[in-house]
Ligand code: ADP
C-alpha cells in the first residue's frame with residue numbers, strides 16, 4: 062500500500078523527528094493515518110467567550126476561554142518552585158494565569174499590555190479564579206484558517222506538551238495534516254450500507270470530527286465512525302462464531318435419564334426460578350444441536366448458578382459423559398465439592414475433588430477413576446488442567462468465575478479427552494454490561510440469570526468512617542448476640558502486601574480485644590496462609606463456632622454461609638466497584654436482614670466517593686457494572702485485558718454507545734445471513750476491513766509475545 066496515510070508522521074510540516082518519536086511512544090501515533098484517527102475526546106464551543114466574573118465553581122475543570130489583557134507578567138519564586146505568573150483582566154475582573162514549564166518560550170510570546178484569548182481549565186483558588194497552563198493567542202483569527210466554532214480537545218501528555226504539542230498545537234497540526242490528506246481518504250463501507258444506514262462518507266466524517274462546523278455535523282461524523290468501528294468488530298466476532306458452530310461438532314446429549322430425573326424430583330431443595338429454567342433450556346438446546354457449546358452464564362452473586370451447572374452435569378451423566386467443574390481457588394473448589402456431594406448423595410453420581418493439596422495416592426486413584434470412566438464429575442482448581450489429568454469421555458466442562466482464568470487455560474481444558482471437544486459453560490458473577498459482553502464475548506453465546514431466588518431481602522449498605530468505629534463494634538455485638546455472623550474484609554493488594562497484612566493483623570488484634578473469648582471467637586484467614594490453616598478457619602466459621610471471620614479477599618468469590626449477615630469492608634476505597642459488589646454478595650443469603658458496611662478513610666477522591674455512593678444506592682449488580690464502566694472506562698474492566706480478543710476500541714464508548722452497538726450487531730447479523738463468507742461483490746470493502754482488523758490483531762499478538 063502506497064498511501065499518504067502510511068507516511069511517517071515526522072514528515073508532517075512542523076513535526077520532525079524528535080516530536081515524531083514522542084508521538085509514537087506517548088500516544089501511539091506513527092503515521093499520517095494514525096494521526097487522523099487521533100480524534101478529540103471532547104469539544105468546546107470556541108465562539109463562546111466567558112467573562113472572568115462568570116467563572117465559578119461550576120465551570121471549574123471545564124475548558125473555557127476568556128478574552129483578557131495582560132496586566133503584569135513575570136517569573137515568581139525560585140529554584141524548583143519558579144513559575145511564570147500573569148495577572149490578566151477583562152472588564153469584569155482579574156484572574157491569574159500560571160505556567161510551570163516552558164516558561165522562557167511563553168515569556169517571549171506573552172506581552173504585558175496586550176490582549177489575548179486564553180484557553181484552558183479554570184480552578185478556583187482562595188475564592189478567585191486561575192488557570193494553569195492555558196493556551197493563548199491574539200484575538201484576531203490567523204489568516205487562512207477556517208473560523209473556529211467547535212474546537213476539538215485532543216488528549217496529550219506532559220511530555221508532548223513540553224515539546225510544544227499541547228492540545229491546541231495538535232489541533233493546528235491536524236489542520237496541516239488535513240490539507241495534505243483530504244483528497245486521499247478511501248471509503249471503507251459499501252455504498253449501499255451508507256445509504257441504508259444514512260451514514261456520511263468517511264472523508265466527510267473525518268473532516269467533521271476534527272473541524273465540526275456545527276453540532277449536527279459532529280454528531281453525524283461520530284455516528285458514522287462509531288458505527289463502522291462497532292460494526293466491523295461485530296462482523297468479525299459473528300463470523301468467528303459462525304465458523305465455530307459450522308465446523309466444531311459437539312457431543313449429542315439428548316437423553317434425560319435417571320440421574321437428572323431422580324435429582325430433580327426428589328433431591329432439589331427448592332423450585333427453580335424462571336431464569337434458571339430458561340438458562341437450562343438454552344444449554345439443553347446446545348447439547349442437542351450437534352455443535353460444541355461455548356456459553357457464558359452471567360448471573361449476579363447468589364442468583365443460583367451452581368444448581369444450573371449441576372443439573373447440566375447430570376444430563377451429561379445421563380448420556381454417559383464425564384464432567385469437570387473448575388473453580389479459581391481451593392476454598393471454592395472444596396465448597397463446591399461439599400455442597401454438590403451432599404446434593405447428589407444417593408443419586409449414585411461419583412464425584413471427586415482434585416486440588417493442589419490432594420495427596421499423591423488419592424491423585425493416582427483419581428487419575429485411574431477418570432480413565433476408567435468411574436468418576437462422573439471431577440471438581441477442582443487449576444490442578445485440573447495439569448497434563449496428567451486425562452478423562453475417558455469428558456463431555457461437559459464448567460468454569461466458575463471466568464475472570465480468573467486466562468483464555469489459554471480454557472483452551473487446555475478442551476484437550477483433556479480424545480474425541481470431540483467438550484461443551485463449555487463459563488460462569489461469571491461479575492456482571493458484565495451487555496454492551497461489553499457483546500464485544501468481549503461476542504463469540505460466545507450468553508445466558509443471563511437475571512432473577513434472584515425468592516425471599517431475599519436486599520442488603521442494607523452504609524458508608525462509615527473511622528470516627529464511627531465504636532458504633533460499628535456496638536452494632537456487630539448486637540448482631541452476634543442475635544446469633545448472626547460477621548465478615549470483616551481487608552484489602553490485600555500486591556504492591557503493598559506487607560503493609561496490608563500488617564493492617565489485617567492489627568485489625569484482628571483490635572477485634573480480639575473488643576470481642577474477647579470465650580464469649581466470642583474470631584478467626585483470621587488470608588491467602589498467604591497454609592491451606593490447612595485456611596480450611597480450618599473457614600470450617601470454624603461455616604460451622605458457626607466462630608462468629609467473626611477476618612480475611613482478605615479470599616472470600617470474595619462463592620463462599621456461602623447463610624447465617625452471616627454483616628459484611629464489613631475495611632479500606633473500602635481501595636476496592637473496585639465490582640469487587641465491592643462481589644464481597645457484599647457474601648451476605649443476604651439467608652432469610653435475615655443483612656448489612657454491608659463500607660469503612661473508609663476521611664479523605665476520599667471524587668471517584669472513590671462515587672463508588673461508595675453507587676454501592677449505597679443500589680444492590681443491582683448489572684446497574685453497578687454499568688456505573689463501573691462509566692467511572693472507569695471500558696479499558697479497565699476486569700477481563701478486558703485478558704479477553705484475548707485484542708480488540709481496541711478507539712472511537713466508541715461502550716458505556717454510552719450500547720444502543721448503537723446492538724444496532725451494528727444486528728446489521729452485521731443480517732449481512733452475514735445473506736453472505737456468510739462475504740464473497741458478494743457488494744461486500745468487498747467489508748472483507749478488506751476484516752482483513753485489516755485481523756492484521757492489526759495479529760500484530761498485537763506478536764508484540765505481546767515478544768514483551
Ligand atoms: P451463585 O450464582 O452466586 O453461584 P449459588 O449457586 O451459590 O449462587 O446459590 C446461592 C444460594 O441460593 C445457594 O444457597 C443455593 O442453594 C440457593 N438457591 C439457588 N437457587 C435457588 C432457588 N431457585 N430457590 C431458592 N434458593 C436457591
Ligand code: MG
Pocket residue numbers: 366367490619
Ligand atoms: Mg457461585
